[in-house]
Amino acid sequence: FKTAAELDTGPPEPTPTLDSEDSSQPGDTGSPQKPGEADQSKNWINVFSPADPTHVSTPSDAGADVMKDDTGQFLRIRSGASGSAIAFDVGQGVLEKLVGKHAMFDVVARSEEGKETQISVDCNFGDLGDCGRKRYAVGHERNEYLFDVQFPDKHPGAAGTIAVNSDIDQKGKSVDIYEIRVSIAQ
Structure with a gap:
């Protein structure tokens, strides 16, 4: 025979649940990231904004004009007949933040x-190397064109540039650049 204590006649213990445990999994963040769309939760460092076009170099046979429409402000660039590209400055301070890191660049553009x-x-x-030549087909829908760079662990020494040729076929087509930004890949 069992004693009253051994029979445990009290109310039943609640069943343990997972609610009280700390889970390192992030909660549902909504819909998955679309192809060609950058992760908005990253800490982006601005490289170019049409609000400050002074850090853009345009060869004599090319063009760059700040414009605005219902999609926002952008810089419409047109490469020259010679195939010359428009150069966007990447400040030395920006490069110093990327030393020894894997970085993701994002060019937001449309045709x-x-x-x-x-x-x-x-x-x-400069001393940190380059990104290789990237090619993208750009349509009229505003989109994000991403590329990544692994930077060596050394001092940049100077600013750098990102050069965009708006029309590889040299037919005078323009591209609207909304922004260029970079984040450190996790």
Whole structure:
């Protein structure tokens, strides 16, 4: 026979649940990230904004004009007949933050209406190297064109540039650049 204490005649103990445990999994963040769309939760460092076009170098046969429409402010660039690219400065301070890190660059752009184009992107980061030549097909929908760079662990020594050719086929097509930014990849 069991004693009253051994029979445990009290109310039943609640069943343990997982609610009280700390889970390192993030909660539901909504819909998954779309292809060609950068992660908005990253800490982005601004490289170029049309609000300050002074850090853009345009060869004599190319053009760059700040414009605005219902999608926002942008810089409409047009490469020259020679295929010359428009250069966007990447400040030395920005490069210093990227030393020894894996960085993701994001060029937010679209083509002029009805004129899909192929652009090329080249980088010169001085002592830190380059990004290789990237090619993208750009349509009229505003989109994000991403590329990553692994930076060596050494002092940049100077500023760098990101050069964009708006039309690889050299037919005078334009591209609207909304912004260029970079984040440190996790």
